[in-house]
Amino acid sequence: MKITRRGLLKIGAISTSAITIGRGFNLFANAMELLPGGKEVSRTTGKFLKPIPSTCLNCYARCGNFGFVAYGGLIKIGPNPEHPNSRGRMCAKGQAGVNLLYDPDRVMHPLKRVGPRGEGKWKRITWEEAYITVVQKLRQLKAAGKEDEFVFQSDRDITTQDICRRFCYAYGTPNALVNHSPGGWNKRIAQMLTWGADFEIPDVANTEYILIFGSNPFEAHYMRTSFVQRIVEARGLRTEARLVKPKARLIVFDPRLTQTSGRADEWHPIKPGTDGAVALAMASVIMNEGLYDREFIGRWCNYPADKLARYLKKFTPEWAQKISGVPASDIKRIAKEFAATNPATTVSTGGVTKHQNSVYTERCVALLNAVTGNVDVKGGYCLPRSYEFAEPDPIPPVPQRRSELAHPVDFPLASYEVPQRVIPMIKEGRAKVSFYMTYQYNPAYSHPEGHEISRMLKDEDLIPFHVVIDSVYSETAALADMILPAATYTERLELESPPAFDMIPFVSLRQPFINPLGESVAITDLLIELAHRIGGGMERYFNFDTKGYLEHRITHIDGLKKAGGLSYLKENGLWYDKDAQPSFRTYEKKGFDTPSKKFEIYSERMAKYGFNPLPTYEPIQQHLTMKEDELFLITYQWSVHTHDRTANCMWLSEIVHENQVFINAETARLRGIEDGDMVEVISKAGSIKTKARVVQGIHPNVVAIGDSCGHWEYGRIAQAKAFESDVTTTKLLWWTEKGVTPNPIISIISDPIGGGEGWMDTKVRIKKI
Amino acid sequence: MDGYKGEDKEDMMESTENTARARAYEILAGFFSNEPTREMFDFLNEAISCSIEDTIEGIEVDFATMFIVPGNGLQPFESLYNRAPDEEPSLWGKATKDVAGFYRAYGVHIDESTGILPDHISVELGFMGHLIEREDNNAQRRFLEEHLLKWIPEFCDRVYSKANTDFYKGVSKLTKEFILSEYEAIKGEAR
Numbered sequence: 030m031k032i033t034r035r036g037l038l039k040i041g042a043i044s045t046s047a048i049t050i051g052r053g054f055n056l057f058a059n060a061m062e063l064l065p066g067g068k069e070v071s072r073t074t075g076k077f078l079k080p081i082p083s084t085c086l087n088c089y090a091r092c093g094n095f096g097f098v099a100y101g102g103l104i105k106i107g108p109n110p111e112h113p114n115s116r117g118r119m120c121a122k123g124q125a126g127v128n129l130l131y132d133p134d135r136v137m138h139p140l141k142r143v144g145p146r147g148e149g150k151w152k153r154i155t156w157e158e159a160y161i162t163v164v165q166k167l168r169q170l171k172a173a174g175k176e177d178e179f180v181f182q183s184d185r186d187i188t189t190q191d192i193c194r195r196f197c198y199a200y201g202t203p204n205a206l207v208n209h210s211p212g213g214w215n216k217r218i219a220q221m222l223t224w225g226a227d228f229e230i231p232d233v234a235n236t237e238y239i240l241i242f243g244s245n246p247f248e249a250h251y252m253r254t255s256f257v258q259r260i261v262e263a264r265g266l267r268t269e270a271r272l273v274k275p276k277a278r279l280i281v282f283d284p285r286l287t288q289t290s291g292r293a294d295e296w297h298p299i300k301p302g303t304d305g306a307v308a309l310a311m312a313s314v315i316m317n318e319g320l321y322d323r324e325f326i327g328r329w330c331n332y333p334a335d336k337l338a339r340y341l342k343k344f345t346p347e348w349a350q351k352i353s354g355v356p357a358s359d360i361k362r363i364a365k366e367f368a369a370t371n372p373a374t375t376v377s378t379g380g381v382t383k384h385q386n387s388v389y390t391e392r393c394v395a396l397l398n399a400v401t402g403n404v405d406v407k408g409g410y411c412l413p414r415s416y417e418f419a420e421p422d423p424i425p426p427v428p429q430r431r432s433e434l435a436h437p438v439d440f441p442l443a444s445y446e447v448p449q450r451v452i453p454m455i456k457e458g459r460a461k462v463s464f465y466m467t468y469q470y471n472p473a474y475s476h477p478e479g480h481e482i483s484r485m486l487k488d489e490d491l492i493p494f495h496v497v498i499d500s501v502y503s504e505t506a507a508l509a510d511m512i513l514p515a516a517t518y519t520e521r522l523e524l525e526s527p528p529a530f531d532m533i534p535f536v537s538l539r540q541p542f543i544n545p546l547g548e549s550v551a552i553t554d555l556l557i558e559l560a561h562r563i564g565g566g567m568e569r570y571f572n573f574d575t576k577g578y579l580e581h582r583i584t585h586i587d588g589l590k591k592a593g594g595l596s597y598l599k600e601n602g603l604w605y606d607k608d609a610q611p612s613f614r615t616y617e618k619k620g621f622d623t624p625s626k627k628f629e630i631y632s633e634r635m636a637k638y639g640f641n642p643l644p645t646y647e648p649i650q651q652h653l654t655m656k657e658d659e660l661f662l663i664t665y666q667w668s669v670h671t672h673d674r675t676a677n678c679m680w681l682s683e684i685v686h687e688n689q690v691f692i693n694a695e696t697a698r699l700r701g702i703e704d705g706d707m708v709e710v711i712s713k714a715g716s717i718k719t720k721a722r723v724v725q726g727i728h729p730n731v732v733a734i735g736d737s738c739g740h741w742e743y744g745r746i747a748q749a750k751a752f753e754s755d756v757t758t759t760k761l762l763w764w765t766e767k768g769v770t771p772n773p774i775i776s777i778i779s780d781p782i783g784g785g786e787g788w789m790d791t792k793v794r795i796k797k798i
Numbered sequence: 799m800d801g802y803k804g805e806d807k808e809d810m811m812e813s814t815e816n817t818a819r820a821r822a823y824e825i826l827a828g829f830f831s832n833e834p835t836r837e838m839f840d841f842l843n844e845a846i847s848c849s850i851e852d853t854i855e856g857i858e859v860d861f862a863t864m865f866i867v868p869g870n871g872l873q874p875f876e877s878l879y880n881r882a883p884d885e886e887p888s889l890w891g892k893a894t895k896d897v898a899g900f901y902r903a904y905g906v907h908i909d910e911s912t913g914i915l916p917d918h919i920s921v922e923l924g925f926m927g928h929l930i931e932r933e934d935n936n937a938q939r940r941f942l943e944e945h946l947l948k949w950i951p952e953f954c955d956r957v958y959s960k961a962n963t964d965f966y967k968g969v970s971k972l973t974k975e976f977i978l979s980e981y982e983a984i985k986g987e988a989r
């Protein structure tokens with residue numbers, strides 16, 4: 030095509046107005062509007078910016094934050110000191126929400142695939158076209174009575190899962206695979222079976238003794254900043270009634286010398302997956318030496334103390350030592366200390382719940398709190414306190430169709446989908462999917478055997494139509510048929526009620542700091558729009574806009590209603606009952622939310638499906654066939670990254686962008702590996718190459734690789750590609766290593782009870798290359 | 799132009815020239831904001847009998863690959879290119895704020911509901927067209943010097959080398975040449 034300046038001016042002269050060049054969305058036509066009189070605004074006033082109170086969502090902790098906006102741009106995110114949980118603290122990820130919003134590689138327009146799936150050829154389409162395509166497909170399925178072939182899956186979404194579920198049910202599919210819970214599936218199931226809550230809130234600020242199994246709250250715990258600041262508080266100078274209280278003891282069982290282990294009074298490098306044995310042995314000591322809380326067991330547990338003592342007898346500290354490597358004398362001593370110190374609490378997360386024996390182990394750990402009477406007492410192991418949000422009427426009924434994906438028969442107690450199995454189950458032919466819609470979900474990268482998952486996602490016979498809703502061009506989005514640009518959490522309006530550490534539940538608002546960039550749309554708005562377009566009766570369940578929906582959700586909270594409801598929240602960011610006093614032993618009112626209304630040491634539901642109804646230790650199968658040169662591979666989370674959403678955040682990836690494999694010095698020496706050597710880590714599922722980091726602070730039979738690195742899509746920062754496009758030739762992106770992800774060499778293995786992934790149960794060999 | 803009462807012939811000529819320039823900027827803006835439609839093709843063919851041999855789909859894919867699909871390095875925002883040595887690559891960077899300030903100082907307001915960033919190449923080119931309509935030569939010169947020239951020629955070079963279609967090779971070449979010629983012209987005038 031050839032046009033010269035003259036030619037262009039000629040066109041300019043003969044066209045009476047700017048020619049309409051685009052279709053539908055015309056950026057320029059909408060872009061400008063003259064203000065009458067031309068308002069002048071100084072570019073350098075330096076006046077104070079008004080903070081907009083909102084709620085972070087770069088992890089589940091959901092801290093209170095403030096957004097500072099100047100000239101239409103978000104310039105900074107800071108902490109909200111008034112927030113009862115986070116109290117003015119905020120982690121690096123929270124501040125880097127700005128990066129997520131202004132990601133230079135952000136998806137900002139709807140895209141449609143052209144050419145083969147995964148080839149990377151796209152065409153921009155209008156929202157109108159996107160809606161028409163999606164609606165047409167969904168209507169066709171509905172007309173054919175195949176609503177259940179529409180599957181919606183999201184990950185790590187606790188905020189909008191209600192409206193996603195509502196959308197699915199109103200449409201008629203039971204396949205709303207959106208049931209994320211902090212701490213993961215195994216934790217949730219173990220906890221539900223035991224005392225009817227999703228997870229525990231250890232009241233660490235007020236405790237005297239913190240016993241940690243497989244958790245690293247100084248770097249990663251589902252309540253993050255809110256949690257760790259209270260441990261720090263308990264470990265510092267505390268006063269009560271003008272007396273200085275001794276600092277809480279901190280005992281850590283973890284194969285790695287983590288930041289938490291390093292700050293503890295004692296660190297015990299335990300063999301992975303054996304925490305249950307140690308906890309059982311401790312319970313055995315407590316029961317058999319008569320150190321238990323008679324009253325609590327007698328009144329609130331469903332298993333008599335004498336029977337329990339007898340049952341536990343065989344789990345001696347010596348037995349546990351053989352399994353875990355923790356000296357029997359330490360087990361005995363810690364058990365006695367734990368029983369003698371009141372209040373005390375345990376903390377257990379990934380190290381316990383990312384194994385195949387997680388549900389059993391988690392129940393053993395919970396048992397320690399029950400036998401010592403620390404359940405829901407001040408400074409103890411507490412039930413989460415938060416508000417439930419209401420669903421506006423009419424509420425769509427749960428479709429009665431049986432769904433293998435939503436309730437797999439082989440996991441009768443999992444109560445929801447088993448997320449990492451969904452795509453493999455489709456492959457196995459256990460469910461037929463015609464339309465797969467995913468929201469902020471990236472299994473191609475974040476799931477075990479991710480490369481296999483990628484292959485399945487590429488298969489158009491298996492998944493004929495896949496729509497990805499996301500703000501990043503993830504590994505999964507790259508394999509989709511259509512990508513719809515989603516608003517990030519700094520552009521959305523949502524309600525939250527995270528569990529309250531002060532034990533007074535509160536409501537916290539997330540509000541947009543700015544309008545969604547480009548053509549991004551918030552998920553709630555998107556689903557409401559879709560429901561109305563699909564119609565056929567579905568729209569009556571969506572008789573609201575997002576604001577109206579949220580207003581409805583809080584009408585049952587009287588105090589908030591009186592204070593002004595949503596407008597109060599918009600102004601203040603959060604609300605709680607200022608006159609409320611924290612109350613404990615809340616189970617005394619109505620009992621626990623279990624069939625027996627008690628803390629179920631004995632689980633009838635587990636017995637029914639042939640599982641051991643009592644807390645027990647189940648060895649990890651792979652461990653039993655361990656060969657001489659094999660090691661356990663465990664994963665961990667970096668404090669500055671989420672599992673898979675922050676890799677393209679400049680501020681975070683500058684801190685952590687590569688992950689070496691941590692290996693014990695002696696283990697390394699035997700293999701001729703030195704610090705910094707390139708090594709190959711080989712498992713049954715595959716192999717990866719990375720650098721060795723030789724350290725003393727890790728169990729000799731264990732190697733560890735972190736999450737979050739090694740993306741092959743996700744943007745240029747995630748891939749450590751310098752921005753060559755830069756005119757001033759800066760190289761701010763100074764690093765060239767993007768790290769590896771361990772996921773491809775981790776096999777899909779689930780806990781048979783909880784269904785959660787056994788992330789830490791892979792055997793590997795490691796050799797220098 | 800409706801209702802224009804020229805004082806003398808020279809004024810009239812200049813005004814026509816300016817209208818043409820303003821329109822030219824708007825047309826260039828359009829090239830980067832949307833994929834061209836069939837009508838646009840026909841128009842270009844008719845107006846200056848340029849023949850476009852690419853297919854529409856080829857052009858659409860080229861457009862999306864370069865400017866829309868993340869990770870290809872050609873997102874058309876000034877702040878990703880015109881950066882200080884210590885500024886990290888980010889949307890809504892320093893250049894964006896500068897440009898936004900510039901618009902504000904000239905009474906131009908970007909409709910926030912569109913979600914469009916002020917430093918998108920189309921908005922900048924369109925704004926230049928607006929300055930021409932206002933006949934504010936100083937502002938034109940400043941905007942060219944402080945913004946358009948700072949990144950668009952280089953950006954166009956990159957588009958030129960990355961484009962798979964003749965269409966965008968042509969568009970990028972034209973845009974670069976036009977901007978450079980504009981600067982030559984304005985520099986001469988604004989002495």
Ligand code: SF4
Pocket residue numbers: 085086087088089090091092115118119120121122123124252253254255
């Ligand atoms: S811990 Fe960090 S990422 Fe998580 S909610 Fe708080 S500030 Fe956000």
